Amino acid sequence: MKIFLLKGILKDKSRSLLPIIIVGLGAMLTVLLYSWLKGVIGESIIMNANFNTGHVKVISREQAKTPEQMAIDLSLVNIAELKKELKKNVSDMDWVERIRFGSLIDFPDSEGETRAQGPVIGWGLDILSPNTKERERFNLAPSIKRGKMPSKHGEALISEDFAEKFEVKPGDVFTLFGSTMEGGMAFQNFTVSGTVKFGAQVLDRGAIIIDIQDAQQAFQMPDAAGEILGFFNSNLYDTEKAMKVKVKVNAMFASDTDKYAPAAITLQDQEGMGQYLDYADAIGGILITIFISAMAIVLWNSGLLGGLRRYTEFGVRLALGEDKTHIYVSLLYEAVAIGLIGSLLGSFVGVLISYWIQQVGIDLGGMMQGSTLMMPTVIRTAVTPTTYYIGFIPGVFSIVIGNALAGIGIYKRSTARLFNELEV
Amino acid sequence: MKYIKFLLIFLLAINSETYAKYPDAAGIIKKIDENMFSTNRVFESVMTINGKRSSRSIVSRTYSVGDEKSFTEYLSPASEKGTKMLKLDNQLWIYSPGTDRIIQISGHLLRQSVMGSDLSYEDMMEERKLTDIYDAKVIGEEEISNRKCWVMELTAKVEDVAYFSQKLWVDQESYVPIREDLFGKSGKLLKRATLENIKKIQGRWFPMKFTYKDMLKEGNGTVFEMTDVKFDQKIPAYIFSKASLKK
Numbered sequence: 107m108k109i110f111l112l113k114g115i116l117k118d119k120s121r122s123l124l125p126i127i128i129v130g131l132g133a134m135l136t137v138l139l140y141s142w143l144k145g146v147i148g149e150s151i152i153m154n155a156n157f158n159t160g161h162v163k164v165i166s167r168e169q170a171k172t173p174e175q176m177a178i179d180l181s182l183v184n185i186a187e188l189k190k191e192l193k194k195n196v197s198d199m200d201w202v203e204r205i206r207f208g209s210l211i212d213f214p215d216s217e218g219e220t221r222a223q224g225p226v227i228g229w230g231l232d233i234l235s236p237n238t239k240e241r242e243r244f245n246l247a248p249s250i251k252r253g254k255m256p257s258k259h260g261e262a263l264i265s266e267d268f269a270e271k272f273e274v275k276p277g278d279v280f281t282l283f284g285s286t287m288e289g290g291m292a293f294q295n296f297t298v299s300g301t302v303k304f305g306a307q308v309l310d311r312g313a314i315i316i317d318i319q320d321a322q323q324a325f326q327m328p329d330a331a332g333e334i335l336g337f338f339n340s341n342l343y344d345t346e347k348a349m350k351v352k353v354k355v356n357a358m359f360a361s362d363t364d365k366y367a368p369a370a371i372t373l374q375d376q377e378g379m380g381q382y383l384d385y386a387d388a389i390g391g392i393l394i395t396i397f398i399s400a401m402a403i404v405l406w407n408s409g410l411l412g413g414l415r416r417y418t419e420f421g422v423r424l425a426l427g428e429d430k431t432h433i434y435v436s437l438l439y440e441a442v443a444i445g446l447i448g449s450l451l452g453s454f455v456g457v458l459i460s461y462w463i464q465q466v467g468i469d470l471g472g473m474m475q476g477s478t479l480m481m482p483t484v485i486r487t488a489v490t491p492t493t494y495y496i497g498f499i500p501g502v503f504s505i506v507i508g509n510a511l512a513g514i515g516i517y518k519r520s521t522a523r524l525f526n527e528l529e530v
Numbered sequence: 531m532k533y534i535k536f537l538l539i540f541l542l543a544i545n546s547e548t549y550a551k552y553p554d555a556a557g558i559i560k561k562i563d564e565n566m567f568s569t570n571r572v573f574e575s576v577m578t579i580n581g582k583r584s585s586r587s588i589v590s591r592t593y594s595v596g597d598e599k600s601f602t603e604y605l606s607p608a609s610e611k612g613t614k615m616l617k618l619d620n621q622l623w624i625y626s627p628g629t630d631r632i633i634q635i636s637g638h639l640l641r642q643s644v645m646g647s648d649l650s651y652e653d654m655m656e657e658r659k660l661t662d663i664y665d666a667k668v669i670g671e672e673e674i675s676n677r678k679c680w681v682m683e684l685t686a687k688v689e690d691v692a693y694f695s696q697k698l699w700v701d702q703e704s705y706v707p708i709r710e711d712l713f714g715k716s717g718k719l720l721k722r723a724t725l726e727n728i729k730k731i732q733g734r735w736f737p738m739k740f741t742y743k744d745m746l747k748e749g750n751g752t753v754f755e756m757t758d759v760k761f762d763q764k765i766p767a768y769i770f771s772k773a774s775l776k777k
Contacts, residue, residue, distance in 0.1 A: 168582075179582060179646070212633045219772075220623075220634040256616035282629045289581055290610055326609060366583065371658070439648015 115443055118417075122444055125408055128506050129448025130455070132401045133497030137394060138487070140393055140496050145488035146388040146465065151379070153306065158206075159373045160335030161343050162199065162351045164192065165407075169333075170369040174377050176206045176227070176332070177229025178287050182368060183330045196351050198339055202240060203331035205230035207319070207444060209292075211264070211285035211314065213272055222272045226264070228282075228314040230321020230331075234259070243337070244315065248287025248300065252276055258498065261299035263315040269301040277299050281292040282314070286326040294324035304482055334368075344350040345383070348372040397500035405508025410515075420516055434513050441509035442502060449501030455495055463487040552668035558680060559666045561705035563659040564699075565734045570595040573606075573759035578605045579647045580750035588645055597657035600768040610645065614775045615654075622651055625775035632775050647752040648721065652692045663688050664696065674709055675726075678702045687713035693720060704728050704735035719745050 115122040155161060165173060169180040182188060185203050192201045207228045217421060232238040233246065235255055241247060247255060249265040253276030262282075264274070274280070276298050284292045296316065303310055336351065338344060355370035362368075374380035417501035423433055467484040571594055578587045588610055594600040600617040604610040612627035622635040631767040640651040664684035672681050686694050693712040698705050710723040711748070721744055725737035736759065743751035768774055 210639065212631070214631060218630070219632050223634070223636075281626075281629050281633060283633055284648060285643070287580060287610075288584065288586060289643065290586075291613060291624070291626065291645060293629045293631065295629045295631070 112261040112376040112443055115440060115447075121440075122447075124447040125405060125441075125444045125505055126451070128404055128408065129403065129445055130452035131263060132397055132504060133449040133452025133501035134456035134459075134511040135452075136393055136397050136500050137453050137493055137497040138460055139491045140458075141390060141460035141487035141489055142485075142494075143286055143389045143393075143465070144386070144416040144490060145486045147382065147389070148488050151373075151382065151386065155337070155373055155380060156245075156378070158310070159376045159379060160202075160333075161338050161348050161370075161373055162336040162355070162357060162370055163376065164188070164201075164334040164336070164368045164370050165332070166366040167369045168365050170371055171372060173375070176208050176328075178205070178207055178285065178325055178328070178332060179289060179488075180310065180366070181205070181327060181330045181332045182334065183288055183366070185331045185334065188368060189334060191358065192336070192355065193336065195351065196354060199336040200239060200335055200339065201336050202232060202238075203318060203334050205318060205325065205327065205332045207284055207321070207325065207332070209282055209314070211272075211312075212281045212283050213274060214279070214281070224268060224272060225310055225313040226268065226314045228316065228319045228321070230316050230325075232318050233315065234235060234317045234319075234470060239337070246315070247303070249302040249304055250300045250305050253298065253440055254298040256315075257430050259320050260296055261317075262296040262320075263300050263302050265283070265299055265310050265313045267310045267498060269298070271297055272523045274298055274301075282316075282324055284325065287330060288326065290326065292325050310457045343373055343383075345372070345374060348374070380412075394496070398504050400471065401500060401504035402507040402511075404503045406509065406511045408512075421519065424516075424519060430516050430519070434516050437513045437516070441505045443500035445505040448496070448505070453494065453497035457489065460487040460489050460493060464489050538695050544694040546741070552671070552680065555666040555668045555682060556661070558591065558668065558682065558700055559660045559664070561683070562700060562707060563661050565706050566746070567596070567657070567760040568734070570763055571759060571761045572763050572765065572767055574757045576755050577645070577647060577649075577756060577757070578641075579645065580722070580752065581646060582748050593765050593769050594657065595765065595770070597659075600654075601769050601774065602654075615719070616732070616770065616772060616775055617654075618770060623772060623775060630776070632732045632772060634702065648742040649752060650692070653721075653742075660684065663691050672699060674699050676761060677708060679708060695703070701728065701735075706737055722744060727755075731759060734761070 147524045163173070164182070166180050166182050169175075170178060190202065192199075207230070209226055211226050211227055212220055212222055213222045229244075231240045233241055241255070246263065250263070252269075253263075256263060262280075269275070270474070278298045279295055280298065282294045282296055283294070286292045298465065302313075302315070304313070316324075318331070321329065338347065341474050349372060352370045352372050352375075355368070359369070374383050420433055464487045467486040469484050535649055554754060563755075571681070572592070574591045576587050578585060586607065588607065589605040590599065591605060592602040596720050598619055600615075602615040604613040612625075614625040616623045622640065623632050624635060634769050634770040635651055642650060642655055644651055644668075661685060665687045666684045667684050668680050669683050670681040672679050681703055682698040682700055684696040684698060694715040695717075697711040697712045697713070698707040699709040706725060706728050708725050708728075710721075710725070711719055712721040712723070714720050724741040725739070728735050728742070732735075734775050738756045738759070740752065740754040741751050
């Protein structure tokens with residue numbers, strides 16, 4: 107019967123073409139939207155983890171009350187000892203110290219007086235050690251637009267947009283001006299080794315990257331750091347593992363009553379990342395629900411139209427003695443076949459387009475002017491194993507539900523009136 | 531009608547009695563200005579900043595001429611030694627010996643804290659006479675630290691002021707404010723200053739110890755204590771030049 111039905115579908119285009127197109131479009135849109143959202147959210151999570159949150163972050167208890175603020179006076183102290191403890195107790199993570207700061211960059215004129223000034227957000231991170239992974243986390247080398255990576259202390263990378271605005275080039279000297287950990291004035295001269303473009307508006311407006319030791323010197327923070335970030339060796343965020351690390355680290359310092367004692371928080375404890383991760387997990391479900399609902403209504407309507415068109419056919423089949431349930435089941439089989447064909451075609455096209463966008467990317471930088479979110483300006487889709495089958499779920503379900511609803515009409519046909527109807 | 535007339539006369543009587551109770555506000559702030567402001571002054575001070583995690587003291591020497599010129603050199607601790615600040619009218623420059631740079635401070639940066647204290651650059655620069663920038667009225671009489679004070683309300687009459695309004699408790703004997711509550715335009719209390727150790731120096735009453743508390747930040751405030759103050763001195767003109775920053 108199945109082959110008979112399939113032949114019917116393929117030969118009777120008026121029965122199959124429109125539903126296949128609708129299912130195909132729906133499946134394609136599902137695939138595209140899913141891979142788009144996965145791509146955007148995935149990139150943002152990776153970017154946030156690498157730049158700001160780590161997978162687990164250790165900060166002072168006071169800082170943990172407002173982890174999004176860059177309060178240098180709430181920094182951790184005795185970090186060499188602290189890192190040793192962390193490495194001993196949580197060995198499957200890379201622990202790195204960083205200093206995040208808000209500061210001012212002052213560019214001198216030929217007399218050494220202020221020519222221009224601008225606010226920056228800055229990172230002091232380990233960029234000079236031979237085995238550091240921080241350069242990769244910040245994607246520094248590929249992000250360099252002019253100049254080169256810092257190779258010695260006293261060199262800095264600044265945002266390309268910021269450098270252009272202030273007409274600064276590699277080799278120029280500037281003064282970093284901010285507050286020390288104790289609140290005093292921090293002044294330190296740096297040479298621009300290169301300019302970088304990270305592809306995130308919030309960073310490209312004005313960022314500076316210096317070595318952690320230079321930051322410690324500038325802000326008078328010997329053996330101190332704003333935060334110690336932990337990254338899983340797999341480089342993938344795992345909620346359960348991160349929670350375990352958080353509990354373990356907090357237990358290590360539970361007896362310490364100092365309000366500046368270390369406290370651990372996970373990626374999802376920070377800056378709305380929790381909701382973001384939940385949202386990322388729920389995307390598939392949300393999309394499937396939306397598409398099944400919307401397409402089921404469209405296909406129900408299409409099924410009703412088909413049912414009207416096939417009114418006579420069903421009447422003849424009933425008159426010939428075919429069971430109503432048999433007709434209804436054959437209608438559902440047809441729907442499954444159409445759903446599979448449409449989903450296959452739609453998913454194929456959807457995956458192709460998604461794969462292309464994943465490779466090429468779409469630059470939305472112009473739309474993100476003034477954005478404070480740490481999001482990449484070039485948006486890429488993410489083709490994951492789910493991308494290949496997600497289109498089939500709404501594709502098949504919607505047409506089956508649509509036809510199941512439309513097919514109920516078969517049971518309302520009265521056999522006694524069939525001949526009257528067929529005479530017309 | 532008879533009753534209304536009676537009521538009006540009664541209210542006028544009460545009102546005039548209220549005003550008669552307190553001295554003229556303009557006269558009080560004029561006397562405050564005469565005490566607190568001079569043609570010029572040279573002073574050494576110790577600023578103790580009681581931060582969230584620790585306290586530290588910074589010693590400095592300041593030369594100032596009216597509200598136009600001011601020059602401060604930080605003498606200790608070692609990390610701040612040699613840092614100098616020059617204010618000329620509305621401009622401020624800082625010299626840091628470590629970088630050998632003169633950096634101009636302007637715009638919103640003037641509202642930033644000086645050396646992590648409860649004082650902003652704007653606070654340090656604000657040297658204008660109260661009579662020039664505020665309208666005043668006396669709103670009551672209170673006793674603070676066993677001193678009888680006039681309670682005054684000052685409201686800005688010019689645009690470019692750091693604090694839109696102030697509430698002062700002015701010592702009735704010395705005409706020195708012994709407490710100042712400084713408010714923003716929204717009416718929010720931004721800072722509180724307590725002035726103590728009032729001494730008579732060169733014929734004027736002057737507080738030698740100021741305690742500032744930024745009400746928007748944690749910490750226990752900043753104590754600014756003058757160890758030596760001289761008024762109406764001969765200050766060489768070169769002190770107030772950018773060249774002197776690097777000397």
